[in-house]
Amino acid sequence: TQLLEQSPQFLSIQEGENLTVYCNSSSVFSSLQWYRQEPGEGPVLLVTIVTGGEVKKLKRLTFQFGDARKDSSLHITAAQPGDTGLYLCAGLYNFNKFYFGSGTKLNVKP
Amino acid sequence: GAGVSQSPSNKVTEKGKDVELRCDPISGHTALYWYRQSLGQGLEFLIYFQGNSAPDKSGLPSDRFSAERTGGSVSTLTIQRTQQEDSAVYLCASSLVSRGIGELFFGEGSRLTVL
Numbered sequence: 001t002q003l004l005e006q007s008p009q010f011l012s013i014q015e016g017e018n019l020t021v022y023c024n025s026s027s028v029f030s031s032l033q034w035y036r037q038e039p040g041e042g043p044v045l046l047v048t049i050v051t052g053g054e055v056k057k058l059k060r061l062t063f064q065f066g067d068a069r070k071d072s073s074l075h076i077t078a079a080q081p082g083d084t085g086l087y088l089c090a091g092l093y094n095f096n097k098f099y100f101g102s103g104t105k106l107n108v109k110p
Numbered sequence: 111g112a113g114v115s116q117s118p119s120n121k122v123t124e125k126g127k128d129v130e131l132r133c134d135p136i137s138g139h140t141a142l143y144w145y146r147q148s149l150g151q152g153l154e155f156l157i158y159f160q161g162n163s164a165p166d167k168s169g170l171p172s173d174r175f176s177a178e179r180t181g182g183s184v185s186t187l188t189i190q191r192t193q194q195e196d197s198a199v200y201l202c203a204s205s206l207v208s209r210g211i212g213e214l215f216f217g218e219g220s221r222l223t224v225l
Contacts, residue, residue: 005195006152021190027201033213042216043153090214096207097166098143100216102152 003027004091005099019091021074021087021104029091032065032072033098037086042071079108112136116202116217123192131187131220135204142185143214144177145201148158155199158186192224 004025012018023032033045047056049065049072054064060083062075070091072089087100115134123129135142138170141160145153155169159179167195179185189196199221203214 030210035214040218042203043219044216045213048213084118086150092207092212095157095159096141097155098205098212099155100145100153100204103150105150 003093003099004089004101006089006104008104009102010105010107012107012109016078017108019076019079019106021106022071022088023073023089023091024071025091026070027093027108028069030069030095031092032093034063034071034072034074034089035090037088037103039046043086043088047057052054077104079106081108081110084108098109114215115215116200116220118220119218120133120221120223122223122225125194126191128188128214129192129222131189131200131222132169132203133187133204133217135183135185135202136206136215137183139204139206140168140182140207141189141212141213142187143203144187145203147199147201147210147219156187156200170222188212189222190221194224196225197222 006023030094033048035076047063052069053067054065064073083103087104090098117132146155157177158166161182162179174190176211177187185192200220203216205214
């Protein structure tokens, strides 16, 4: 069973559209992270969110950590082909172990 | 080294053979993780090391899988009597978690193909 449920699993959109990816759990995490992975490479950290209710923005990407520290979302505004990749959420559980969501494969068509 | 190094990058083996995958973490990182990733899928947790000890081995799929870490540094993941379902990319990551905050730094993975 997955500690973190991520949705949707696949997303194919046109350039310029907006999208939201969700990451949900029944467990509380001490911090929540989002990673992006390109083919043939390991995941690379996009953001770390520590405080419940916190919102972080990274250019066209907006990340939110739920008040109860159990869920998170990633919103991309005006998606571009360069955003294509596998997006993974990861929660730090019990201050020492990272659990990953199942991933969202995003394809942005020009 | 500057980053997490994994070897081999690619390994093709025959069913029933043993394989060893190596991970060299970032110097000073106390935590080391092994994950398995099937094509285009998410990361499946295998085992976690804090220093040389493995407080959580719960993700190892069977007793054919084992891992060790020596000197608080290099780790080896061993798969005995490989099966075709073991084919995947095995990713290693290291981290220095401080006060509940830490970033995982990943290697590029070892792609294992069992024929």
